[in-house]
Amino acid sequence: MxxxxxxxxxxxxxxxxxxxxxxxxxxxxxxxxxxxxxxxxxxxxxxxxxxxxxxxxxxxxxxxxxxLMDMHVHLTSDPTVPRVQRFSDSAPRKAIKAAYFAHKTLLAGFTTLRNIGATSYSVIALRDGIEAGDVPGPRLWAAGPSLGVTGGHCDNNRLPPELNYRAEGVADGPWAVRAKVRENIKYGANAIKFCATGGVFSKGTKVGVQQYSQEEMNALVEEAHLRGLTVAAHAHGTSGIKAAIIAGADSVEHVSYIDDEGIKLAKKHGTWLSMDIYNTEYTLTYGEQNGVAEENLNKERQVSKRQRESFSRAVDAGLNMVFGTDASIYPHGDNAKQFSRMVEYGMTPLQAIQSATINAAKLLRAEAQLxxxxxxxxxxxxxxxxxxxxxxxxxxxxxxxxxxxxxxxxxx
CATH class of the missing domain: 2.30.40.10 (Urease, subunit C, domain 1)
Structure with missing residues (x-):
């Protein structure tokens, strides 16, 4: 306390x-x-x-x-626990873990976090508890369940079909995504996250393949902006990155396969890029013992080098960049270890610090207070x-x- x-x-x-x-x-x-x-x-x-x-x-x-401010964390997820065990955690258990990790991250110097994606509105409850003084923790911008297509990166594809399970944030079609944004806001989200492409840690998705159509992304972002919320788009692949930028996403996460046209679009739209270039070594060193499937380890091997090259190109192009680590892929509280990677791949120390201070505040539209x-x-x-x-x-x-x-x- x-x-x-x-x-x-x-x-x-x-x-x-x-x-x-x-x-x-x-x-x-x-x-x-x-x-x-x-x-x-x-x-x-x-x-x-x-x-x-x-x-x-x-x-x-x-x-x-x-x-300091980290714009991409998942406080309910513990990378030191086997992934299969995480599926058995109840919503209350996730909330308690999130409170522990939030405090740990605060003590590491991060006074503001953006948690983009958590089940059962657990981190929204944590945010409210922090604001009420019930538990110690950083300032939180908290999305509800991440929006995604059926069978996509933000769905859960690891259960048999007879269970007929789909993740809370799954929504297909323009009106369905609008309804899901409204639902997240109804239950207290002050940020929105959606999955524009496949991802590293999901089953059966390819990191470079676009998931939502342009029409769906346009509707999703427009709905969130009508209510004054910023939108984060998970996007590794080239077409998904560009579609998210065109749709008006406030930030694009990961940004592994951005091309020259994507860089020009990001520059034109003033889009913020959040690129998690620290966690690769942790995943490849400890992932197998923590139950990460070989499919996912192979995707990490394929994407990591390209993502770091894209980071360097984004820095050289002078794009808007914020500090985002995807904490949950590596242990919470180690967030600051990414700074050295950012300097190694092209930022000056001041640019790296600004990404986690004044730039992050601008993304959150809190630059007059934080x-x-x-x-x-x-x-x-x-x-x-x-x-x-x-x-x-x-x-x-x-x-x-x-x-x-x-x-x-x-x-x-």
């Missing part, structure tokens, strides 16, 4: 350095003042006197950054022991975490 007492009148966070993620400048000897969970000022000196009910947090030689340390922004603050512009891996060891003015982790 939170370590700070929310009854403090004012809180002051003091540190030797602070990174301004908007321009890459490092400020020295910084004091951030906070009231009611919001930053009220950034300066270099403390007030001459502190009131008895004020709080001073002196972090010494640490560097301050805004809380994503940077500035007056009138949420007091979501982390601290690390080095300069991530010089060594991006320091983000893998976050020493201090504050969300909305409450401290959840202090240096040991």
């Amino acid at each position: 939170a370590l700070a007492n929310p009854a403090y009148s004012s809180t002051y966070v003091k540190a030797d350095k602070m990174l301004d993620v908007t321009n890459g400048k490092v400020l020295n000897n910084v004091v951030i003042s906070i009231d009611e969970g919001v930053i009220t000022g950034i300066g270099h000196t403390l007030p001459n006197t502190l009131d008895a009910d004020d709080q001073l947090i002196d972090l010494g030689n640490k560097m301050l950054l805004p809380g 994503g940077q340390l500035s007056t009138n922004f949420a007091a979501d603050i982390i601290a690390v022991g080095g300069n991530p512009l010089e060594d991006i891996s320091v983000l893998e060891q976050v020493d201090f975490v504050m969300k909305a003015g409450q401290v959840y982790k202090q240096p040991q």
